[in-house]
Amino acid sequence: MIPRLPTQTSHHPLTVEAVRSGLKTERFGRTLHLYDRIESTNTTALGLAEQGAPEGTVTLADSQTQGRGRMGRHWISPPNVNLYLSIILRPDGDPKRVGLWSLAAAVAVARTIEQTTALPARLKWPNDILVHAKKISGLLLESAIQSGRVKHLVLGIGLNVNITREVLPESLRASVTSLREELGRELDRIGLLQRLLEQLELQYRFFQIEPPHKVMEAYAALSETLGQTVTVQLPDQEWTGNVIGLTPEGALILEKPDRQSMIVHSDDVIHVRTANAARD
Ligand code: BTN
DSSP, rough: OOOOOOOOOOOSSEEEEEEEETTOOSSSTEEEEHHHESSSSHHHHHHHHHHTTTTTTTEEEESSSSOOOOGEEEOOOOOTTTTTEEEEOOOOOOOGGHHHHHHHHHHHHHHHHHOOOOOOOOTTTTEHHHHHEEEEEEEEEEEEEEEETEEEEEEEEEESOOOGGGGSSSSTTTTTTHHHHHHOOOOOHHHHHHHHHHHHHHHHHHHHHSHHHHHHHHHHHHBTTTTSEEEESSSSSSEEEEEEEEESOOOEEETTTOEEEEEOOOOOOOOOTTTOOOOO
């Protein structure tokens, strides 16, 4: 059962006008659907994308009742404190390369955190953003493929902004944090969201014109996973080895102690644990 969470208040409620004013994007967030309470912004965005919503359409919620994470996990989404949003993307591309978009998005989230707060954000493959080794943000990329091409993507982002430790379930306190916990002060969610949408649009454009290895380089520079010894938990087995690189599709290349290299695809991964790190 999902625990009922105490609520927190924040000084600036999200409004469409507040988000739009001062937003310096061309397309991202220009069509904006804001909900007080919704099941999941990803589910709503997938529906809107099916109905032909334009690229860059954002669904944003103050709280989610069934926020979704990877592998069917629940994403804690209490009201007034964090950012829960999804963006519709319509890249012209090969479905095999879809995973690269979430790497590009992870770079955008990390840069937003660094630029707005000066906190050091790092990336844990496949789609976690960490601050001081604790998870602060997660991405959920869902895709619709038709006739072997990408029809649309929905990129969901959960970013812990003002949630406090006490509001988190005890089981997550060792491995999860928020900007407020790290900075010791509350942050304005609106300004943060605007900078996030700007960075996402920038990375998205960059990725459309640059070759994939440029995205990989940007990701690698922020990666906490590359070069580490990790244990990867898959549905029916576990592998431990050194992470020696990423494939052009964004999968992990793991070298096992017997020197055999394994390719690990993000869709198959339940957990990635670095030696001594807390479980996510
Ligand atoms: C993960 O770390 O497992 C991914 C978490 C993604 C959570 C976000 S919150 C906004 C969007 N709507 C959802 O239901 N999930 C994503």
